[in-house]
């Protein structure tokens with residue numbers, strides 16, 4: 002009852018030593034049901050300079066809207082080889098990338114249903130604790146009724162929405178600070 | 189059901205100018221308070237099949253023994269409600285005994301050790317316990333301010349039962365004179381919270397004629413005692 006959570010500290014510049022062994026940029030091997038998507042993006046700082054030492058982690062439900070977690074008590078089916086977790090370490094140009102499937106909808110607060118989204122956790126030198134944000138999918142009609150997007154000022158919502166590029170990938174960039182700053186959550 | 193928000197003064201803010209890198213990387217817009225939905229209350233599950241049984245011994249990853257003082261670092265992972273957390277993946281990384289990281293960005297003029305990579309992994313047992321065998325990392329200089337040196341530390345990364353319990357932290361050593369000058373260690377005002385980042389010398393886990401023991405217990409966020417959600 003009385004313990005207090007350990008203080009967060011920065012991941013520092015040498016994260017690759019500890020985290021590179023479990024880079025997972027391809028979350029959905031062949032046979033996992035769902036719409037295949039590539040999500041790619043870049044992280045920049047307040048000066049627009051690329052962040053080349055970030056860890057980007059994603060977490061998502063499967064195409065049936067079920068999380069591969071003991072904490073998800075829903076009865077919809079699990080996909081045995083789909084864990085729903087990805088980790089990408091940014092390259093020299095600040096880029097990260099994932100191949101996955103579009104998640105299904107999951108329940109939200111007060112009986113609502115959330116639009117398909119991917120949870121994003123970002124660590125880097127210069128962050129004493131992680132940033133928490135989300136990726137939504139452009140043109141999904143469910144975005145209009147999503148209970149979390151509804152909490153975000155209208156003019157800032159586009160920072161949470163991945164947009165389809167000509168090459169078919171979904172582009173979602175992270176601006177840490179300044180004009181078009183990405184929406185980050187107090188979690 | 190949701191997780192308790194941090195106690196005042198125990199978790200850092202994003203902007204902390206004494207740590208210079210925060211200035212260009214901290215968000216400047218207000219954060220949006222996120223309700224803890226199923227997406228935040230769940231997290232990936234890892235287990236023994238994800239690691240090798242000897243991943244927790246950083247002194248046996250190469251042909252020879254690494255240089256430096258062998259140590260045993262162990263402890264328990266609990267939540268704020270004192271519940272031991274079983275089956276959690278812990279990843280650690282650190283500098284070698286000379287204070288040098290095995291990483292292309294580290295230009296510190298100290299020798300690399302061909303017998304030391306500096307990365308380890310473990311899974312907590314049913315009592316939330318973990319154990320690593322490693323060498324004591326060296327202090328090292330950095331360019332944050334004039335004559336800046338990081339105290340000796342080991343980086344820890346933990347997954348908890350929920351995305352909102354994910355924690356990356358650093359473990360320090362007792363009696364390190366550099367702690368009070370370090371803007372990472374001093375990033376929170378609560379002195380007790382800071383001091384919980386310092387491991388304790390541990391006679392119990394010290395191995396005679398082989399290695400000193402240090403204990404580092406880690407606490408992840410716990411669930412609210414009373415559900416905060418409004419009834420469905």
Ligand SMILES: [Fe+2]
Pocket residue numbers: 013015338341343
């Ligand atoms: Fe470090």
